[in-house]
Amino acid sequence: MLDTKRMRFLLEIIAVCIRWYAAYPLSYRHLEEMMQERGAFVDHSSINRWAIRFLPLIEKIFRKYKRPVGSSWRMDESYIKINGQWKYLYRAVDKEGQTVDFLLTAKRDKTAAMRFFDKAMLLNGLPGKIAMDKSGANKAAIDQIIEDKGLSIIVRQVKYLNNMVEQDHRGIKRMTRPMLGFKSFRAARNILAGIELMHMLRKGQLNLVGCKNMSFADQFYALAGVVRPAII
Template structure:
């Protein structure tokens, strides 16, 4: 987002951009409840209600996540897909997720089924969102994947194995942490909006730490924080000052 767009986004808010962006970062980066976020801000001398934190996250989370995704490099050509169940108001739903070989989240979709139609919809959504076609997709042995694959992208290699898809399965772990902290989701739409923002922001601040030295990790995080300040408008304000 440009500085002008960011200014319009924050127009009319009593709190400065630095406070809003910090609240959004804290909430999406760490497994905190809204009230815990309120308490953390209070410790820093900022009085803001948990309801205000909720509204900020709902309004700015998706915009920030979208800006981060637009800065990501082109996705890898090997996609890992997986689906897990989540409960929303006591009803069973399915969270579909796709990541590339580098662990970058390509897309998520909450649906109430995991049949061929649901898999087909997820495939088409991924192709449209990424604007790319993978060289190979890796899934578990759910038959819906095979049926949808033959219909949507039959020229793409499809590997099915419960042992090859650990990357996608592991990417669900942060979501499970947030689900517990939030005591579940209240609606399908709310879950989709939150998880779309969460997958963009949380992943940005989760480089593959186990592959880096401490110095390399600090350098990488410095770059990522600089990008965050750019897309939230904090860097622009500092330059103007």
């Protein structure tokens, strides 16, 4: 369960607010109004702080119960605007479209790509194949990892093979577009963790006892340590 000591509002109310923000293209002010209609007078700035604080913690809990992904990955990066500047969101899915991993970085280069691959392999195991676009930095990164660790991974730079991950980016872009850019790298990283979490829940990637009979919302609340709040 999340630590909400010294918080004015119950965890159930906090969980509703941050789930709605991560699951739907809503602003903090939209959520403030929606909660007021339900008798909970929550300031939009409080919802912002809750989202930044708690979404990455729930995503971390989810990783303990994340279903294993396949060994054939499609990797690509997308763009995220932070404080008026473009940053880079590295992502990968397997051949079934299941999210492998993601990483927000300040730069788009070999070092950033290596960080992404190292994280993805540490948490998801080694892939047998990786498909990517013609990016020289991404290819140099995986070649370096293969050489350093003595791995046997087939790397294919064929654009049509990457259509799946490029299409998958749209689910994330649909959520970030109404946000009109993030104000800080930390806020972007933490909110994106929540958005990616909801994206994975919708794909059925939670492997928790009884989750097959639960809605995506109830799966989120279970990870947060609450039952479905009566307020909704």
